[in-house]
Amino acid sequence: MSANKSGGKLSLQTKRKLQPYLYIAPVMILLLLAFGYPLIKSIVMSFQDYKLSRLDKVSWNNFKNYIAMFTDKNFLLLLKNSVIYVVVAVLCQFLLGLGLALGLNGKFKGRGIYQSIVFLPWAFSAFVVGLLFRWSFNGEYGVVNDVLLKLGIIKDKISWLGTPGLSLAVVIMAMIWIGIPFFGINILAALQSVPEDIYEAADMDGCGTFRKFFTLTLPYIKPTIIMTILLRTIWIFNSFDLVVIVTEGGPANYSQTLPSYMYTQAFSSYDFGLAGAFGVLLMVILTLYALIFLKITQYDKAGDF
Amino acid sequence: MKKRVVSILLASAMAVTAFTGCGGGGGSSAAEASKTSEAGSAAPEASAASEAGSTASEAGSAAAASGEWSREFEGTSLSFLDVAPSDVRTSYYEGIFQKFYEATGIEVEYQSVPWDDAADKLTVLGASGTLPDVMTTWNGWLGQFTQSGWVIPLDDYIGDTASEYTDAVVNILWESEKTRYNHIYTVPDGLMxxxxxxxxxxxxxxxxxxxxxxxxxxxxxxxxxxxxxxxxxxxxxxxxxxxxxxxxxxxxxxxxxxxxxxxxxxxxxxxxxxxxxxxxxxxxxxxxxxxxxxxxxxxxxxxxxxxxxxxxxxxxxxxxxxxxxxxxxxxxxxxxxxxxxxxxxxxxxxxxxNAPYAYTISGNSKNPDASWLLIQFLTSAENQAEYCQATGEIPIKKEASGLDYYGADGYYGVFLQEMNDETLAxxxxxxxxxxxxxxxxxxxxxxxxxxxxxxxxxxxxxxxxxxxxxxxxxxxxxxxxxxxxxxxxxxxx
The missing domain is CATH 3.40.190.10 (Periplasmic binding protein-like II)
Structure with missing residues (x-):
């Protein structure tokens, strides 16, 4: 039966065209509600005097929040801390995660149990990990100082959480510890999908271990590595929980990052306008990062053999 | 391939902004609530409620003196939020609310929020117009709470009963509140x-x-x-x-x-x-x-x-x-x-x-008179003494602070000595x-x-x-x- 003959009904061709959109409509609606609305709202708020406790006095303030953000005396320190935090944490997580995956890729007795144990940190909440590190690195009673003293590595207790530089290092260590399994799991999955026969062919051609790794293994797992690094960078850059729990950004903001500062601003004075400005800045930074990263790593060509 | 890249970028952007935007989402729903808050902030209305409540206050006070409490609000339910729960406090409140029910017929629903999250929780509840009838609050929040109308003035409720409270409450805490906010908004749970x-x-x-x-x-x-x-x-x-x-x-x-x-x-x-x-x-x-x-x-x-x-x-x-x-x-x-x-x-x-925490009646309370009766019950001399000994605070009622526990040789002797010091300011x-x-x-x-x-x-x-x-x-x-x-x-x- 022709659609035209049935008056207002859609033609089969139109229905077929619409079909995919209808399938994805529920998800798109949910995404728009859950992400699209907050995204637009946070951009709007960043141009407003928006205090949660003074909702009767919400008004446009042009670029006041952005001026306050860029002229904040801590801004450069926060930016520097954020970059150090992300670069060191992602790099260490990647290298250690890669080592872990290569180790677990071989067959050995008890691999299943060992695998379950080393992946455990990923299952812990950041709150638990934060408290664990906070107490372990306590300057007076912490187990870290105790061990280092007993091993004769240090002579006096170190004030890990009270010394600029060290306090951020503790947060970074916590972040590395919690994130290694994510890299490990993903890279291990990629390694297990590399066909065995190419290694056999390489062996016949007399390739050494390093050459096989760099010319065969790495290209095969490159898409996974790129995607994992991209995701972890975004997550770590946005994360503030460990900073808040381990050091509260102290001392004197030396371990504060942009998101943790944003959190402090948002929930100490309920100034969602200023927090919105920080949120927009984070979005711009991460969008630029993602674009440049994908371009440099040639993600669109990765995995093409 | 470009689509893949674009989709990744979109996902990244969403992930970033959802972080801040979620907070605003809460705020948005709160926009409606601000109307409620505004209503709550209107002092005359609150005062009117207080005036109505003054009858209850008098009745409650008289009843308390004779050891019996008004059952005028029997069958009413109240909600109560504690911002600093601990084993001691939770146990105390559960017991005292049962006593309150037996004495007045008013049921109290007990809620609590850990201290570290309390300010955020109350702010969100306040902004969304869903504050409980009675809540413990911290003095440092009062600027925000009174400005937003999240708590109502208690001057008329307190009325003549002010003479039952110690000088520290009347001349220090309440005087300070009057200077800062023009009204009394809190009844301390104890003194520090x-x-x-x-x-x-x-x-x-x-x-x-x-x-x-x-x-x-x-x-x-x-x-x-x-x-x-x-x-x-x-x-x-x-x-x-x-x-x-x-x-x-x-x-x-x-x-x-x-x-x-x-x-x-x-x-x-x-x-x-x-x-x-x-x-x-x-x-x-x-x-x-x-x-x-x-x-x-x-x-x-x-x-x-x-x-x-x-x-x-x-x-x-x-x-x-x-x-x-x-x-x-x-x-x-x-x-x-x-x-x-x-x-x-x-x-x-x-x-x-200071008062570690103080009882307040929220601007969202549908039954401020019954709420005041609850506060009176909690701060009656007998219940105050029990509470303060459990929490390590100094009572706010003259009758309770005269107990041996707070004498010169007791653990709190030096603190009371400071309170009685002629040069204290x-x-x-x-x-x-x-x-x-x-x-x-x-x-x-x-x-x-x-x-x-x-x-x-x-x-x-x-x-x-x-x-x-x-x-x-x-x-x-x-x-x-x-x-x-x-x-x-x-x-x-």
Missing amino acids: VKGIYVRKDWCEELGIDLDPTKAWTYDEYFDLVEKLTDPEKKRYGASFRGARGALDPLWVYLQGYTNGATFDQEGKIQMTTDECLTAFNKWLDIYRNKWAPEDSINWGFTEMVDNFVGGLTGTLINDSEVAATLISGMEDSQWTVMPMPTSEKDGKLYNTI VPTSFGTFDFTDLHQGLFHEEIQSCLLGDQDAKTSLDNICNALQTRMDEYMAENPDAGIEVALTMNGQ
Whole structure:
């Protein structure tokens, strides 16, 4: 039966065209509600005097929040801390995660149990990990100082959480510890999908271990590595929980990052306008990062053999 | 392939902004709620409710005196939120609400939120118009809560019953609220006075004789801190507070040079003098001279108390509520309490008297009269005594504070001695404006920067003073008729 003959009904061709959109409509609606609305709202708020406790006095303030953000005396320190935090944490997580995956890729007795144990940190909440590190690195009673003293590595207790530089290092260590399994799991999955026969062919051609790794293994797992690094960078850059729990950004903001500062601003004075400005800045930074990263790593060509 | 890249970018962008936007989402739903808040903030309406409630107040008061409580609201349900739950408090409230039900027929639904999340939770509840009928609140939140109409005035409810309360409640706490917010909004759950906890056993070892009945100065306190410090024995003189709240005791010390005020009657800040700067430096020397552990730059309340109880530090400046922890965690022979030092300038004892938490009726309460009856029940002399002994606070009712437990020889003797000191003056707060964000950030960050040697003491003190002055100027421009706080005394002068 022709659609035209049935008056207002859609033609089969139109229905077929619409079909995919209808399938994805529920998800798109949910995404728009859950992400699209907050995204637009946070951009709007960043141009407003928006205090949660003074909702009767919400008004446009042009670029006041952005001026306050860029002229904040801590801004450069926060930016520097954020970059150090992300670069060191992602790099260490990647290298250690890669080592872990290569180790677990071989067959050995008890691999299943060992695998379950080393992946455990990923299952812990950041709150638990934060408290664990906070107490372990306590300057007076912490187990870290105790061990280092007993091993004769240090002579006096170190004030890990009270010394600029060290306090951020503790947060970074916590972040590395919690994130290694994510890299490990993903890279291990990629390694297990590399066909065995190419290694056999390489062996016949007399390739050494390093050459096989760099010319065969790495290209095969490159898409996974790129995607994992991209995701972890975004997550770590946005994360503030460990900073808040381990050091509260102290001392004197030396371990504060942009998101943790944003959190402090948002929930100490309920100034969602200023927090919105920080949120927009984070979005711009991460969008630029993602674009440049994908371009440099040639993600669109990765995995093409 | 480009689609793949674009989709990744979109996902990234969404992930980033969802972070901040979620907060705003809450705020948006709160927009409607602000209407409720506005209604709540209208003092006349609240007063009208209070007037209606005054009947209940009188009835409740009379009933309480005769040992029976009004059953006028039998069958009513109330919600109650505690912002500082602990085993002791939760157990107390569950028991007392059962008693309240038996006495009045009013059922109370008990809710709680951990202290660390309490401010956020109440703010969200307030903004969304869903606050419980009665809630415990902290004095530092009142600026925000009264401005937003999240709590209602209690003046009319309290009425003649004010005479049942101690002078500290009437002449200090309520007087301060009237100056700052024009009304009384809270009934304290108990009282806290600051004192200096000292390791008695360490002093005896060193031959230091301390007499809690005699006044002493801050310089004498600093001497004691120095003498108690012994790196060989891993002993430090003071539990120094470097993190959030670091400025609180230091500010009271500085107010000893400004007649207990933060601002003069013209609204100009008073702490920019040389003598204040000298005092500021002396205080920070506790840390810089290594009389406190290096880690203490990041210490808050928990670390201060833990390290005093644990035997690392020899003195601890804190509220009387800490006594309960020491009673259970230390031997009586190990510790004692000294009064806060007096001002070197005028010899007065400047010390804060606070309510740890206070009962308030929310602007969203549908039954403020029944809510007031609940507050009356909770603060009746008998229930107050039980509550204060469990939590380590000092009662707010005259009848309850006369118990032996609070006598001169009791654990709280020194605190009551301070409250009865003729020279006692309770200094002002940081200001009548909302300073929550400064308290959670700038204050201790400036102190930490100085302790780390990033800037000198003058810069830190100037930055703190400038921030407060800016806030005060804005407040006075918005509220030209607002009163300026002055230090208060027990006799109301």
